Amino acid sequence: DQQVKQNSPSLSVQEGRISILNCDYTNSMFDYFLWYKKYPAEGPTFLISISSIKDKNEDGRFTVFLNKSAKHLSLHIVPSQPGDSAVYFCAASVITGNQFYFGTGTSLTVIP
Amino acid sequence: ETGVTQTPRHLVMGMTNKKSLKCEQHLGHNAMYWYKQSAKKPLELMFVYNFKEQTENNSVPSRFSPECPNSSHLFLHLHTLQPEDSALYLCASSPGLEETQYFGPGTRLLVL
Numbered sequence: 001d002q003q004v005k006q007n008s009p010s011l012s013v014q015e016g017r018i019s020i021l022n023c024d025y026t027n028s029m030f031d032y033f034l035w036y037k038k039y040p041a042e043g044p045t046f047l048i049s050i051s052s053i054k055d056k057n058e059d060g061r062f063t064v065f066l067n068k069s070a071k072h073l074s075l076h077i078v079p080s081q082p083g084d085s086a087v088y089f090c091a092a093s094v095i096t097g098n099q100f101y102f103g104t105g106t107s108l109t110v111i112p
Numbered sequence: 113e114t115g116v117t118q119t120p121r122h123l124v125m126g127m128t129n130k131k132s133l134k135c136e137q138h139l140g141h142n143a144m145y146w147y148k149q150s151a152k153k154p155l156e157l158m159f160v161y162n163f164k165e166q167t168e169n170n171s172v173p174s175r176f177s178p179e180c181p182n183s184s185h186l187f188l189h190l191h192t193l194q195p196e197d198s199a200l201y202l203c204a205s206s207p208g209l210e211e212t213q214y215f216g217p218g219t220r221l222l223v224l
Binding site: 009034044 | 118121
C-alpha cells in the first residue's frame, strides 16, 4: 500500500507563474517531510523539508506547506523558471524511523 | 570527488551474470542506503546500513546481496537477476538514520 501519493504525474507552468506540486500521505505517524528534485540521469537532490511542528517552511522561491489534518503537503515555486523543470518527489518519515517513503514523482515543465 | 558517487552508471547484464554496483560517499556520513527506482513506481528502499551494520532489509530477494565494508563504501552484488529487476538503482547517504539523505546519480541496470 502506497503511503505517500503524488496524484499528478505531470504539470506544465508558464515561466514566472507559480508552480504548485501536491502530495498526500496516509500514515498519521509521519512527522518529517521532504521534497527532492531530480534531473534526468542524476540522483534526487534534496530541496526543502518541514517537520510536523510547523505548517510552512520557506527557502527562497520554494515554500512547503503542511496541512496535518488533511494529511497533505504542497510545494510552491514562485516565480517558476525553466531550470526548475525536473521531476519532484515528496518523501515522508517518522522522525525516529529508518525509512523514508517516497511518492511516484511529478514531472514539472516550465515553459519559457 | 565530492558527494555520493556510483559506478557503473549503466550496466547491461544477462540473467546468468554476476555483477556488482559500487557506491562511495565523501560526506563523512554514517548511514548508507540502496533504493530501486522502477518506472512509474515510488522509490523502493532496499537496504539500510548504519555504521557498517545492516539495519533494514526490505524483503529484498536474495539475488541482491549488499556489502558495506566501511561507512564510506556500499556495494550491491547481483546474481541471476530477472528482467523485471531492470531499474535505476540509487545509493544515498545521511549523517544519521533520521536525517536528510543525499543521493548518488544512480546505476541504470538492464537485465536481458
